[in-house]
Amino acid sequence: MRRFSNVLISLAFALSALVVTLPAQAQISSEVNVSSVGFGDIEFDWARDGIDCPTCNFGQGNSRFNWVDRSHNLWVGHVDPDTGAFDPPQGNNELVDSFAYYWATWGNGPEWAFSTQNGQVLSQLVYTRFPRAPKATASAGAAFATMENGVWKAQFFPGAVGTSGNKGADSTILPEASQCNSDPVALGIYHNLQTPVIPYTEPVSSAPGTAPTATSFGAHFNGAGARFVPCTHQMLFQGDAAPTQGGHVFQQVWWYDLDTQALQQLTLDATTKYAGFMFRAPDFGDNYIMFTIANRLTINVYEQTGTLANGAPKFTLVNQIASPDPAEPYMNSPEPFINCTPTCVTYIFMTVSSSPTSQDAHTIPNGVAVAALNPSTPLFKILVPAASLPAAQRLDPEYFITSKGPLLYYQLGTVQTGSKPFHNLGEYYSDMGLGAPSGSCVGSSAEDGLIPGC
Helix, strand or coil: CCCCCHHHHHHHHHHHHCCCCCCHHHHCCCEEEEECCCCCCCEECHHHHCCCCCCCCCCCCCCEEEEECCCCCEEEEEECCCCCCECCCCCCCEEEECCECCHHHHCCCCEEEEEEECCEEEEEEEEEECCCCCCCHHHCEEEEEEEECCEEEEEECCCCCCCCCCCCCCCEEEEEECCCCCCCCCEEEEEECCCCCCEEEEECCCCCCCCCEECCCCCCEEEEEEEECCCCCEEEEEEECCCCCCCCCCEEEEEEECCCCCEEECCCCCCCEEEEEEEECHHHCCCEEEEEEECCCEEEEEEEEEECCCCCEEEEEEEEECCCCCCCCEEEEEEEEEEECCCEEEEEEEEEECCCCCCCCCCCCEEEEEEECCCCCCCEEEEECCCCCCCEEEEEEEEEEECCEEEEEEEEEECCCCCCCCEEEEEEEEECCCCCCCCCCCCCECCCECCCCC
């Protein structure tokens, strides 16, 4: 595995600090409107990584996205893999369920789950569902939907509601799922509404004997950011660490092994961590890397340099990245992706703003940006500055790699002022300008795993 000396790390940080961006006026890319619908929260199927499969999912393909309307209908919409257009713009191609919670109820909408079943990659959905009008949290339950012979079938996880026999007292919400295409069945994780929070894992399946398994990291888990390490039974999550000597409690990134129940705190410095992703990165020699954002101001990138006695990864800090624009230093909603042209580079996208709380309401404008994680290929590209006019918010950014290159999608709305309310303009995208995908490694993903042999 690659190791870094202190001198090399210092040099890498110096190079990162030299990243220069053009003036804001020259940075603005064309923001393309793909729909007037205010989707609020969308997630793309696995064509997002650059491989379109028209025959997958019983001929419905994998160039798709999901969303929930305010009437609790869960929809799947289709994406043109060449142009990035939504077809149709309303995103109402397939009705999945009519008993799904709107994303804002619990803070997140449906997510995809991937596996290979009967020789074909199967795209399922996991989400929070209710069996009747959502008048109380007692009706909430983690659910999943599977397309069978071209028809969507929605159901609760077998143990998601009433896991202790007391229905309602331990209702469950916010399922996430593994997204490794080669898995024989996807694995979901969701949590209850009790204090302390108890996370459960359960196969995304209705097969006989399927049941939830309580994890043992609940004492530290605060409900934030539980994510699978691609194609493993390992997870990263954010949780509160022990108080410092001064009595301060900082949210840190934690690692957990579902098989051994080993738990490890990965970050230790006295800053609050937002987000945490761990995956194999092709531009880091296929080694595992992990990144988080400290105090919403600094992207900290770590590379695995060993393994601890409990099996946890030992990480070394190898890069730190800050916004090059002092007028918009704060970063939110970061997620990673890999684009191969044919050389593979690992990026993250994010929103940028003058305030750390820009997404807590609709009064502070923000922009969007993309950055490369490897210090040997420094890049921080502000696609649309926060100061661009009219003053607007760009929310829930998501990537989709078309045949022409990666696009960054987001909800766009003009900000609320003293005289005007927030006005949702619909879904837009900006071309990230990172090059068309090419080569045998296209499809490698920070969330789905690397293409075998790459």
